[in-house]
Amino acid sequence: MVETIPKEKKTGYEKLYDQIKIIADKARHDILDTLEHNSLGASNIDNEYGAHTLLKLSYLNYYLGIFTRIAISHKKKGGFSKVVFIDAFGGSGLVGIKNTKYTVLGSSLLAALNGGFDKIISFEVDKERANILSKRLNLILPEKCQVINGDVNEEIGRIVDNEITSKTIVLFFVDPEGMEPQFSKLRKLIDKTQYVDILMNYTWGVYRLQGRIEKNFSMPDINRMQSFLDGYKLGGTPDEALLEMFETKFGKPFGDNVPIKSKGEKTEYSMVLRIRRTQGGTKFIDPMKEFGKIIGSYSGEDCNNILRTIKGDQQSIL
Numbered sequence: 001m002v003e004t005i006p007k008e009k010k011t012g013y014e015k016l017y018d019q020i021k022i023i024a025d026k027a028r029h030d031i032l033d034t035l036e037h038n039s040l041g042a043s044n045i046d047n048e049y050g051a052h053t054l055l056k057l058s059y060l061n062y063y064l065g066i067f068t069r070i071a072i073s074h075k076k077k078g079g080f081s082k083v084v085f086i087d088a089f090g091g092s093g094l095v096g097i098k099n100t101k102y103t104v105l106g107s108s109l110l111a112a113l114n115g116g117f118d119k120i121i122s123f124e125v126d127k128e129r130a131n132i133l134s135k136r137l138n139l140i141l142p143e144k145c146q147v148i149n150g151d152v153n154e155e156i157g158r159i160v161d162n163e164i165t166s167k168t169i170v171l172f173f174v175d176p177e178g179m180e181p182q183f184s185k186l187r188k189l190i191d192k193t194q195y196v197d198i199l200m201n202y203t204w205g206v207y208r209l210q211g212r213i214e215k216n217f218s219m220p221d222i223n224r225m226q227s228f229l230d231g232y233k234l235g236g237t238p239d240e241a242l243l244e245m246f247e248t249k250f251g252k253p254f255g256d257n258v259p260i261k262s263k264g265e266k267t268e269y270s271m272v273l274r275i276r277r278t279q280g281g282t283k284f285i286d287p288m289k290e291f292g293k294i295i296g297s298y299s300g301e302d303c304n305n306i307l308r309t310i311k312g313d314q315q316s317i318l
């Protein structure tokens with residue numbers, strides 16, 4: 001009889017390491033080389049962020065796997081017609097990691113490499129970034145990608161009308177730098193299809209603004225908050241308005257909230273996941289919650305070390 005050695009469960013560190021390996025393009029694809037050979041490699045047009053951005057992208061990439069696996073299986077049974085990734089704040093496709101020489105894959109490219117989407121739709125307001133994102137996506141996943149150069153708040157309605165039906169299932173990634181989203185407008189997507197999961201970067205700038213409002217009532221500050229969250233009321237908190245919006249207006253009663261830390265316990269923003277109620281229940285979100293705890297227990301500094309190890313500039317600390 002052949003004895004099988006039971007596989008040991010991966011540690012949290014190993015799970016994060018695996019994700020960063022994909023994001024650093026050291027897992028399987030050699031996308032960075034391909035882009036470089038086509039004069040589409042790292043450039044100063046790319047956004048540059050601290051290494052904690054790897055925690056955000058790991059959280060996204062982990063969910064891309066869970067989401068597409070379930071969506072494709074439902075599609076095969078005739079439940080959905082199309083599986084779509086909408087990147088509301090798309091960037092250029094690559095992200096430079098601050099204070100390092102490294103560039104990694106951004107959200108739209110990670111979604112393209114996942115292989116499970118019928119279409120990737122990315123919005124980017126900056127012309128140069130939108131242009132290079134379009135070229136990079138079309139090199140990697142021809143004919144399945146669309147980049148809209150414009151303000152997502154203004155453009156989403158038109159795109160939803162043309163591309164989304166009540167049978168489209170969407171992963172909606174909302175990754176602004178600050179409070180640029182206007183949820184009263186982004187809601188047009190949810191009005192068209194209820195099958196939308198939302199993964200959002202929730203800026204801590206919201207708390208700074210709330211602090212100012214509590215200290216010093218000012219109409220421009222309140223207008224700013226209400227442009228972001230139209231349900232925000234004076235005397236309430238933005239967190240309450242966000243939760244109320246996701247639960248009632250968006251119909252996304254379940255989810256998780258994960259802090260993204262740069263150094264020690266310093267939180268830069270949080271990632272908010274909100275999902276629909278499904279016939280099969282919400283058990284599928286359990287691994288995501290487990291992974292969220294891992295993400296919340298590491299910082300940008302840890303990611304920096306992992307990235308250097310992956311790139312071969314530091315001995316493994318595994």
Ligand SMILES: C[S@@+](CC[C@H](N)C(=O)[O-])C[C@H]1O[C@@H](n2cnc3c(N)ncnc32)[C@H](O)[C@@H]1O
Nearest residue numbers: 089090091106107124125126151152175176180
């Ligand atoms: C945090 S970055 C996105 C990074 C990207 N998700 C990635 O992983 O590579 C935010 C991007 O949103 C763009 N942006 C800002 N306001 C926007 C708007 N109203 N509509 C569309 N894009 C916008 C910025 O130019 C910037 O490139």
